[in-house]
Amino acid sequence: PSKGITSCRRTGGRSGAILLSNEEMLQDNSEGPLEAHKRPEKVEKKISETFFYNYEDIYSCPFVTEDSGIPINLLTLKYSFGYDCTRSVNLLLMDSQTLMYIAGNQVVLLDLKTKSQSYLRSSSGGGIGFITAHPTKQYFAVGEKGKKPNLIIYDYPSLRPYRILRGGTEEAYIFGDFNDAGTLLASLGSSPDYMLTIWDWKQEKIMLRSKAFSQDVYKVTFSADNEEQLTTSGAGHIKFWKMALTFTGLKLQGALGRFGKTAVTDITGYVELPDGKVISGTEWGNLLLWEGGLIKVELCRAGHKPCHSGPISQLVLDEGELVTVGRDGFIRVWNFETIDAADPVDDTGLLEVEPMNELHVGRNVSLSFMSKVHDCGQPIWFAQDNNGAIWKLDLTFSNMTRDPECLYTFHSGRIEAMSVSPVTYLMATTALDRSVRIYDFISNSQLSEIKFKQGGTALMWAPRVVSLIAVGFEDGVVRIIEVYDPKGLPVLAGQKNTENAKINLKHVFKPHATAVTALAYERNGDVLATGSKDKTVFFFAVEDEYRPIGFICVPGPVHALQWSPPSHVKSMLLILCENGFALQVPAPLPEEQDTVSTYQIKNLPMQYFHFYSVKSRIKVKNSSVEEFHVLHKEKAKLEWIKQQQEIGKEVEEVEPEEEPEEEPLPPLYIPEEPSPILCGFYSAPGKFWLSLGGYDSGFLYHCEFSSNHQDDPENRKDEPFEVIAIEDTDNNPIHQISFCRLLMFCGMQNGALRVYPLQDKDLSVNTLKEYWSFNVHDNDYGQIQGICSSYDDRFLITCGGDGNIFTFNILSPEDVHKELKAKIPSPRITLLPFSCIFSIEEVKQKKEYERIMKEAEEKKTKKREQLIALRHEFLFLLQKNQELPKHMQLHREVPLMVCLIWLFRFRDSLEFDTVVVHAIQSNHQISTYRLLAMSEKYYQDKERPSWKKTVLKQAWKQAEERETVTETRRIIVEKSDKVKAKIMKRKAEWDELYKSKPSDDYENPKDAEAIKEAQENMGCYELKTATNYRVPEHKHMNTEKKVMQLKSLELLIHRRKADMNKEIMSLRDLKVSVIDEIKRLVQELKSIQGALDLSECLPLPLIPQLHPDEVPEKKFEYDSDILLKFKEEQEAKAKLQEQLEGSPSSHAFRHGFLRAPSIKEIDPMAQAAGAHPMKTASSVVTEQQKVSEIEKAEPTEMELEILMREKIKNLYLQETLIKKINALVTNFDAELRFLRHKKLKLDVQMKSADLRYITWYEELLILKNLEKHENLLQGHVNTLIREQEAMQSKLNSYLAEMEDRKCEIVKLQECEKALYANFQASLGENNEFAHFLTKVLKKKIKCMEKKEVGREADEEDENEEENDEEPTLGTDEENSGSEDEVFDDSVCPKNCNEALFRNTIQLRQKRLDIEKALTEEKKAAANLRKKYNALAKKAKVVETSLDTADRELKTFQWEKQQRLNELYVVVPLKLHQVEYLVNGEMPSDFSQALVFTNQSLEYLQKRIVDLHNEKRMQREIYKKAQEQHKQLLQDKKEMEIKIRQLEEKCNHLMMKKFGRLVDFEAVQAHSVNIRMEELEVQIMEKEYVHSQELKEWEERILDLQQQLMKLTKENTSKLQQLNQFCREKQQLETKLASLKNDLVSLLATTTFRFGTVQKWVRDHLALTSSLVSHPALESAVRAGIA
DSSP states (O other): OTTSOOOOOTTSOOGGGOOOOHHHHHSTTOOSOOOOOSSOOSSOOOOOTTOOOOHHHHSOOOEEOTTSOOOTTSOEEEEEOOOOTTSSOOOEEEETTEEEEEETTEEEEEETTTOOEEEEEOSSSSOEEEEEEOTTSSEEEEEEBSSSOOEEEEETTTOOEEEEEOSSOSSBEEEEEEOTTSSOEEEEEOTTTOEEEEEEGGGTEEEEEEEOOSSOEEEEEEOSSOTTEEEEEETTEEEEEEEEEETTEEEEEEEEOBOTTSOOOOOOOEEEOTTSOEEEEOTTSOEEEEETTEEEEEEEBGGGBOSSSSOEEEEEEETTEEEEEETTSEEEEEEHHHHHTOOOOSTTOEEEOOOSEEEEOOTTOOEEEEEEEEETTEEEEEEEETTTEEEEEOOOOSTTOOOOEEEEEOOOSOEEEEEEOSSSSEEEEEETTSEEEEEETTTTEEEEEEEOSSOEEEEEEOSSOSSEEEEEETTSOEEEEEEEOOTTSOOOTTOOOBTTBEEEEEEEEOOOSSOEEEEEEOTTSSEEEEEETTSEEEEEEESSSEEEEEEEEOSSOEEEEEEOOTTSSSOEEEEEETTSEEEEEEOOOGGGOOOSSOOBOOSOOOEEEEBOOOHHHHHHTTTOHHHHHHHHHHHHHHHHHHHHHHHTOOOOOOOOOOOOOOOOOOOOOOOSSOOOEEEEEEEETTEEEEEEOGGGTTEEEEEEOOSOOOSOGGGOOBOOSEEEEOTTOSSSOEEEEEEETTEEEEEETTSEEEEEEOBTTBOOTTTTTSOEEEEOSOTTTOOEEEEEEOTTSSEEEEEETTSOEEEEESSOGGGOOSOOOOOOOOOOSOOOOOSSOOOHHHHHHHHHHHHHHHHHHHHHHHHHHHHHHHHHHHHHHHHHHHHSOTTTSOOOOOOHHHHHHHHHHHHTTEEEOOOEEEOSSSSOEEEOOOEEOOOHHHHHHHHOOOHHHHHHHHHHHHHHHOOOOOOOOOOOOOTTOHHHHHHHHHHHHHHHHHHHSOOTTOOOHHHHHHHHHHHHHOSOOOOTTSTTOOOOGGGOOOHHHHHHHHHHHHHHHHHHHHHHHHHHHHHHHHHHHHHHHHHHHHHHHHHHHTTSOTTTOOOOOOOOOOOGGGSGGGGGOOOHHHHHHHHHHHHHHHHHHHHHHOOOOGGGGTTOOOOOOOOSOSOHHHHHHHHHHHHHHHHHHHHHHHHHHHHTSOOOHHHHHHHHHHHHHHHHHHHHHHHHHHHHHHHHHHHHHHHHHHHHHHHHHHHHHHHHHHHHHHHHHHHHHHHHHHHHHHHHHHHHHHHHHHHHHHHHHHHHHHHHHHHHHHHHHHHHHHHHHHHHHHHOSSOTTHHHHHHHHHOEEEEEEOOOOOOOSOTTOTTSOOOOOOOEEEEEOSOTTOGGGOOOSSSOOTTSOHHHHHHHHHHHHHHHHHHHHHHHHHHHHHHHHHHHHHHHHHHHHHHHHHHHHHHHHHHHHHHHHHHHHTSOOOOOOOGGGOOOOBTTBOOSOOTTOOOOOHHHHHHHHHHHHHHHHHHHHHHHHHHHHHHHHHHHHHHHHHHHHHHHHHHHHHHHHHHHHHSSOOOHHHHHHHHSOHHHHHHHHHHHHHHHHHHHHHHHHHHHHHHHHHHHHHHHHHHHHHHHHHHHHHHHHHHHTTTOSSOHHHHHHHHHHHHHHHHHHHHHHHHHHHHHHHTTSHHHHHHHHHHHHO
């Protein structure tokens, strides 16, 4: 605008006018464009390396009509929120901090550190097809779209346009790739040409071009190892290209890959291998290995599983490994050597391989492209996710590999709907990716996001409520969500706190069966209308809850809803349907609707408008809209007359004037399917404007609802009463319309934004002639889906089908003075998040459930109040009891229920309670540890399986099993070639000898291993308290590591205690089993003693009992019988007390709150033990009675013998059972004492662990305090490291450029030498004009002004006019001191060969060009040297800063270590462990002592002796090595002297015999060469054949010569006739003055004959000159043979 530019060409760009002349490109500081040449120069000139275009001259600006009055900078791009993730490649990394991607007509450069964006506009305004980076990252290419698009090379990081490549394709570029050296660029065009072009991009020249394929082509790449090979792939094909040198020049030759038995597939990802093979992906996930244009093998995983579950989008060769990227979210790494050497094993053509490593990025991830960059020397990958994300990946697959990190998330695909807050700078968007996002477009940030199970299709911000948004979904559900500020509120479960905004679900209802397409709030916000594809519109009353009013049916799927503006009296709803219907209904009243049986509203008045196409009629009338208006008015007049006549009024009918008969017009065209309505809005009550697509696009139609009501709306044919043609919209209709500040903003189908100036929002033909247009979104699929302005009309937001969201400043940034800030509302009511979708009926049931729950809560509240009252009463009674005398007070016992409540309260948190196990015969006892249950997070943190370690182990295992297969090729030599074999053998021996020679920096592997071991295990062990102590890298401690240490220690302590508790509980179970066994043995012993006399019975062993603390769980076991018994005992005590004291107090126990446990059976085992003696006693009595009865009768001798035997047996059994009981008791006590001793040791260890835990916790507190400062220092160091790396890369690039400059200078100097050599050769020997021509060649010329117009290269247009301006030259003579030296070099001297003179002039011009280019190269080299020196100084400064920062970090680590050293560490020692004595006594101060383990101390003492011995051995080895080294040096000198002598002798013999030095190996190699002899025979045969052909050609030439002689004679005779005619003409000129007309005809005939003769003469001269010299004739013959 500052240059007076008010309009640009319609495409929106100005790059078409930027054609620069060669002189300007050769200048170093050229900025502006000049006029272009029409014809190229004869001498081709190169574009200067330092030439740049001006970005301000090439970027596309808005198109503005002349009288619109709209400034060209109406909108300024503020920020881009979206991301076009549907492109196959839309991610470019220039360095670790800069990410680049395409957004509509812009290239966005995103700073990953600051989150700021910068933009590059397209030059044509037609969109951008691809971006790709130069291998050096110094440049990047932007391929555009549009008519004859440009391909622009930008410099990085200056972002200046460096080169503009033109004419590479017709419509759009889709892909590009630089070769590995960066000198060539390959580009692919889209349909219709699909042109593959190879560029010499630095000179803006096309080297080669060819049509890539007849279908869609996706990708082209150069081979990294052979730059003459390329590969393209696309829909159902892959093609292999070669740059072949043919006899007509360099050409592109393509070979189509043949699939054979394999199914044809689209190929999006492939990679070239070093040996020429190609690996590609498939749609079903397998890999194809191509060789020679055929599929060699198809690769899959074990079990014929595909390599990926879906298409493979990219293949990369990285550091000798093959990496595949799949749409299934997996990245897999394969063994390159296995795949490269793969061969099919059966007829299926499949080969099973397994990946070495794999990474699953995440769920619902669809990867399409990855790019690699190095950050602080570490490789980092950035990946593009088709589901709307950018990931940061670590593919090192090591122990330190980081998890995938999602850097950014965006909408995936088209933005379906957008709305802006009515009171603040917030906007909301939704898409089919099932998300709703909230953005703050002032701070340029995404505040929050919420995901659902269905995709969003419509969205509207509530007008009166600040924070509520209505969202419609594709399943017919409408959700009301709230955006609020969560500060000061509790965080709900399952929600993420995103900065300072949250989204909460308020209401859910499902009014429709299919997708919701439109939402509209009534102007007062009291009614919400929802439209759907199911041909219904539902109304809701907006209150605290959205109450359904009812729905109406409409004739077609609803496309848009709009309520009438506040200026209209009635509130009406405009309903626009996709099939051409428009309806108008009033807002329904909730109280008038009967919703008992159905929600359908049947009595709501509706007005219909069924659009009837009129575009064909307008076209028939020569597109004259005015004539259409006249016809419409006449039609309206006739209808009015007809209505008046029907009423009864007489109206004279005006007869139409007779019109002349015209030719019949073509029939009108009405589309079979009605054109879809795209958008519309009210203009007045009952009137509205429509924009349609399809056939009826290109106009805005003004329509009106008719009062004529028909029963069937389908039969209506309503026509608009006014039509306005919109320029350039026949194939580019208006999709969105929005009004702001008397401006009408229109969103077009091609992604452009149009602005029309209005006058009070009235539309007319004149109003819509002037407009402002700007291409914003993608021109192919970026149709604008929404246009919104901020609540204060300062900002404009657009969203499109390409997934991009742009915010613009409507006013220029200079007009915004005060800081704006988005305000996030507070929550309105209590948040109740829904977890599922409910219909309206389910909502009612939900309310009923909430009512029941509310009643339950009220009951709970009443119960709590009763408990509080009882508690107060209980306290009052306690106080009264205390006031009584002591003998009257009730003794308070521990309430059983209180104990139970306490038990149940803490039992769940206890894992082990205290259990004490007692010995039976001694006082020893052992108790368990009282342990609380560990939190689950400890086990999750510790026991979570690490998939990375598993994958890494597999990789290591495969790496160990991998063997390097090397194939050695031996040369098969014929028997006759023995000499050559001997030479090769000798060379092999020499090569082997030289290979065995160690290099200067050779290190013995054993020595290197020993040095490494010494560095790791030996060295100066400095104390941590020393001032020069430096904390090693692997010992750096931070908060996270310390927390993990504490968790590990706590878990270890818990496990050790739990294991001990289990052993103690096992011991208790053993005691229970021992008691049971003793009881059984005692019972058996009693039965035996019953048969013995009392004097013979030994005392019974005591049965051990379980102590109460051994079974603490039984303290609280009770039942109703125990409670009743306890109650009876208490009442009995109370009665007894009343009788003694005479004071009734039994009522004190009526409340039942003091109840002591009366254990009925404390121990079931004791009960059993008590019951057994009673039974035993009764049995013994019975036996005694029987014995007494038997004693009454005297026994016989046999009976006495039997009794004696029984007695002896019983005595033995009695003694055996007693011993067995004693053994059981003794063994149990021994087990208990052993376990007690073990537990005492564990107690010592646990105390030490507790002390260590305390110390580590104190260290954790210190680390937390120092963590922030440490992070700052580390971040500063990392920043300096990155800066140093960037500078080093720049220095390396400068060095490379300087080397290139040096090479160019050497080439130019060689060209100059070659030029002088060519000149000398052209002079020949003894040329008399040699001195003159040399002066002409060396003459210096200064070009004062040079303006030339380029010529066309076509030689057939000889009659075209030429407009060449001659150059003005100023000359300086070399030797101006003498007048004789002055000469004229513009005229060829007499007798000098004119061709030689012209050749000298041309050589001089070339010399001047070479000298000029040489000067520029030297100047560029000097500039690079200056830049290199300046950058080297900066690098030194950065290096100094890095050293300083590193020292600060190390100092901080030392200070942190000192802080940790100040902590006290408790180490329990016994006296014999203390060896620190002073004067034979133990000192009182141990501050100078060190604590060592015995093993470490012994190792150090032993190491001293080992080091002495090792030192002695190393000295001996060194002495021997030194002597050997001296001996080798001496031998080397002697061998060199001997070699020199032998060489001199050999040379002397050769000179003596041959007279010169001869290469005997070459002589011997060529002396007997059978192959050469065969070739010579073939040459002789070919020469014979050629000689025969040559004879034939000579005969033909003789015939042609004879014909030539004949023609020459005829031409000579005609020339003589011509001379005669000329003489006659001179004689008759004076006589034929009166006969001018006849003379003119005669002259015309003469001129024709003269031209014919001239042509014959030229042919004669050309043929004669070709026959002058025999070599020329021979070359012509050879050309004919070829």
